[in-house]
Amino acid sequence: MQTTLADFLIGSDDAEEAKSIIEKCVHCGFCTATCPTYQLVGDELDGPRGRIYLMKQVLEGNELSQSTRKHLDRCLTCRNCESTCPSGVTYGRLVDIGRVIVDERLDTAGMRRPTKERLIRWALREGLTRPRLFGAAMRVGQIMRPALPEVVRRKIPVRQAVVPGGEVSTRKHERKMLLLEGCVQPTMSPNINLATARVLDKAGVELVVARKAGCCGAIRYHTGDHDGGLDDMRRNIDAWWPHVSNGVNTLVINASGCGAMVKEYAHLLRNDPAYAERARVISALAKDLSEVLPELMPVLTNGIQSTSTQEPVAYHPPCTLQHGQRLKGVVEPLLAAFGIEVRLCADSHLCCGSAGTYSVLQPEFSMRLRDDKLKKLTQTGAQTIATANIGCISHLQSGTMQPVVHWVELIDRVLANGNGAAKVLEDKAA
Ligand code: SF4
Ligand code: SF4
Structure with missing residues (x-):
């Protein structure tokens, strides 16, 4: 789709990138059939092709309304449309950029999000990305759980018994890998990281956690706080780098949402002279747990x-x-x-x-x-x-x-x- 940037967006890296993504779209509509929100409501504007058209309008400076934001908000960013698209449209990247431009333009036009909505977004960004705060709140919720209304109770997991696999050992191994613990995972399901450590231990791999690393950046970045998300990424790179310099050559991630984000560090920080090269290395070292295990299977499945x-x-x-x-x-x-x-x-x-x-x-x-x-x-x-x-x-x-x-x-x-x-x-x- 040929797109002409509005004057006020010329020179913006994000807008230029969004324009180049839109221009790959040939409007075929193959993606629409696999879009969950299109399947729910059957509205073209709640499918990828319709949303791409809306973002083209935004980039070209056409008038926009709260309805544009509503259709972009309803997108899951599941990227199913990317898997279907024959033209290589990187829709997930496009909608990340489009949402921020839409919010900025609507703010300027006096159509800010309602206060309650802004507060919820702020609470999600600040609450979920602080493991200690989130952990304390979750523990209170777990204690109060029996007394809470059903709708709230279902959102609070029962406190997990941590070690079903036996005693905790402190075995050392020559081979080490970094582990991204995640921000909500250690509280909501602590057994996942422990199970990962136990399985890798059996394969002769010791996991190391850089304590100064934290949220991968996805929560802030995908809720429109790009600067905050990029800061999370830089902090993680700083935390992991001493280990990488010491020869650790794998960053294991067992939450696929975090893995998808860390693999994008290289692209998102490409224009930051202080971090671009290290971000490229970190993204290359990032591996989902399912990518790490195949090599270790002969040892693990022995017997x-x-x-x-x-x-x-x-x-x-x-x-x-x-x-x-x-x-x-x-x-x-x-x-x-x-x-x-x-x-x-x-x-x-x-x-x-x-x-x-x-x-x-x-x-x-x-x-x-x-x-x-x-x-x-x-x-x-x-x-x-x-x-x-x-x-x-x-x-x-x-x-x-x-x-x-x-x-x-x-x-x-x-x-x-x-x-x-x-x-x-x-x-x-x-
Ligand atoms: S990311 Fe998912 S919900 Fe959004 S347009 Fe693509 S398929 Fe639909
Ligand atoms: S499948 Fe790809 S090229 Fe076709 S409409 Fe969807 S995004 Fe555009």
């Missing part, structure tokens, strides 16, 4: 029967894994090698409705997508649901009594008959 000996699981591949990171079909063979039968549900390419902060900001669409996903997962007949991202886990768990777990917890359980567990080492130096 394990790969014929189906475990309960079947219904696996939901998160959008940030299958569309964002383009890692499709990677987890299933790993589980199968441990004798776990994996069942994909119908329409497994579709979002579960979690989508980061979307479940709070767009609850109606989010719940409809969640319930539809749970219905299809249940139809597989498996009692346990597994996925690869803390957001999807907590969102799906809020709608079902069936256990929803991270897939590495299942491998950890199979291995639990072995030699106990490793702990995540604290970094003293960085």
Whole structure:
């Protein structure tokens, strides 16, 4: 789609990038069929092609209204449309840029978001990205849980028993990898990082956490606070760099939403002379856990029967894994090698409705997508649901009594008959 930037956007790197993305779109509409929000409402403006058209209007300086913002807000940023698009339109990047320009233009025109909406966005950015604050609030919520209304209670996970796999060991290994702990994961589901450490310990890998690292930046960046998100990324690069300089050559990420973000550091910081090169290196070192394990499988599966000996699981591949990171079909063979039968549900390419902060900001669409996903997962007949991202886990768990777990917890359980567990080492130096 030929696009002519409005005078006031000429010279803006983001606007130039958005223009070049839009110009790849040939308006074919293939993406519309796989867009979850289009499927919900059947409105072209709630599908990718319609949203791209809206963003073209915005970039060209045409008049815009609150309705433009509503349709962009309703997008999950699931990037399913990117997987479908034959022309390589990087829609996720486009909508990140488009939302900020729309907000700025509407602010200037006196159409700011309502106060309540701005407060919720601020609370999400400040609350979710501070692990201590979030942890304290969650613990209070867990204590109060029985007395809370059903709708709130379902959003607060029961406090998790941490170590099902045996004693914590402090085994040292020559081979070390960095682990991104995540900001909400250690509170909501502490067993995921511990299971990751235990599994990697069995393969002779020791995990190191840089304590000064924190949120990957996705929460701020994807809610329109680009400067705050970039600052989170720079802080993480500073925290990880001493380890990279010492020869650690893998950054393991077990939350696919965080992994998708860290892999974008290189692009997002490309124009920052102080961080561009280090961001490029960090993005190259970032690996989803499912990319790390294949090399270690001969050691891990030694003595394990790969014929189906475990309960079947219904696996939901998160959008940030299958569309964002383009890692499709990677987890299933790993589980199968441990004798776990994996069942994909119908329409497994579709979002579960979690989508980061979307479940709070767009609850109606989010719940409809969640319930539809749970219905299809249940139809597989498996009692346990597994996925690869803390957001999807907590969102799906809020709608079902069936256990929803991270897939590495299942491998950890199979291995639990072995030699106990490793702990995540604290970094003293960085
Ligand atoms: S990112 Fe997802 S919800 Fe948004 S337009 Fe693309 S397919 Fe639709
Ligand atoms: S599939 Fe790609 S090229 Fe076709 S309308 Fe969608 S974004 Fe544009």
